Amino acid sequence: MIPHEMTKEPQYELLYQVVEQHGIASFGLMANESWNQDPKRTLFTLARYKFVAKLLSGKKSVLEVGCADAFGTRLVQQEVGHVTAVDFDPVFIKDAQSRANKNWPLTLKVQDMLAGPVPGTFDAAYSLDVLEHIQPQDEAAFMRNFCASVSIDAPVIIGMPSLESQAHASPQSKAGHVNCKTGKVFKSDLEQYFQNVFVFSMNDEVVHTGYYPMAHYLLALCCGKRT
Incomplete structure (x- = not known):
C-alpha cells in the first residue's frame, strides 16, 4: 500500500487500494478535450458507450471500429468478454496504448476500414x-469491410450525429x-447491408424512440447481415 493519510471514514481506504492496483487514471486525447472544453459532452459520449455495452452484454468477442482514444471503450469491456478496438489514426492508438491497464486487457490495432476487413x-x-467522417463515395467500401469483419448473426451498432443537428x-x-444523414436515410442505407435495422433517437444522454428530425444523434441496431 502506498503511504497516505487516513480517511476519516474507514470504508474510504478502498480508494487507496484501487490507486495501488490501477494507479491514477488519465483522460485520453479526445476525452481530455471535451472534459476541459465542454464537460457535459463527455457525459453524452459515455452514454452512447453505455447503450452499446448493455445491448451487447454477454458477447464474447466484440469489435470497435473507430475507437479514437478508446476512453469510453471500458464501459463495453465491463459487459463483454473481450474488445478489439481499431482506428485508422496511429496517433489515437498510441495514446490508448500509453494508458493501457493490465486489469482491463484490450486489443488495440491500427486499421483503415477502407483498405480491408479486420x-x-x-x-x-x-x-x-x-460513419459521418466517411466520404459518401467511400461508404460502400467501408460498410463492406465492416460487415466482412463480423459473423453472419453478429449484432452491429452504428451511431452518428443526425443531419439536422449540424445546424448546431x-x-x-x-x-x-x-x-451526416437523416434518420430515414440512415435506416434505408443500413438496410442494404442488414436484414433488420432499428434506429433510435438520442438527445443529450437520453435514448428514445422519438421523432428523428428532432434527434441530435442516431443509434442503429443492425441484425442479420446480408450475404
Whole structure:
C-alpha cells in the first residue's frame, strides 16, 4: 500500500487500494478535450458507450471500429468478454496504448476500414461517431469491410450525429462531418447491408424512440447481415 493519510471514514481506504492496483487514471486525447472544453459532452459520449455495452452484454468477442482514444471503450469491456478496438489514426492508438491497464486487457490495432476487413472472428461490433467522417463515395467500401469483419448473426451498432443537428455543431465538428444523414436515410442505407435495422433517437444522454428530425444523434441496431 502506498503511504497516505487516513480517511476519516474507514470504508474510504478502498480508494487507496484501487490507486495501488490501477494507479491514477488519465483522460485520453479526445476525452481530455471535451472534459476541459465542454464537460457535459463527455457525459453524452459515455452514454452512447453505455447503450452499446448493455445491448451487447454477454458477447464474447466484440469489435470497435473507430475507437479514437478508446476512453469510453471500458464501459463495453465491463459487459463483454473481450474488445478489439481499431482506428485508422496511429496517433489515437498510441495514446490508448500509453494508458493501457493490465486489469482491463484490450486489443488495440491500427486499421483503415477502407483498405480491408479486420482479421478475426467477432460475434458483435459497433462504431460510434465514425460513419459521418466517411466520404459518401467511400461508404460502400467501408460498410463492406465492416460487415466482412463480423459473423453472419453478429449484432452491429452504428451511431452518428443526425443531419439536422449540424445546424448546431461546432466548427471543429462540421469540418469532419462529411456524411451526416437523416434518420430515414440512415435506416434505408443500413438496410442494404442488414436484414433488420432499428434506429433510435438520442438527445443529450437520453435514448428514445422519438421523432428523428428532432434527434441530435442516431443509434442503429443492425441484425442479420446480408450475404
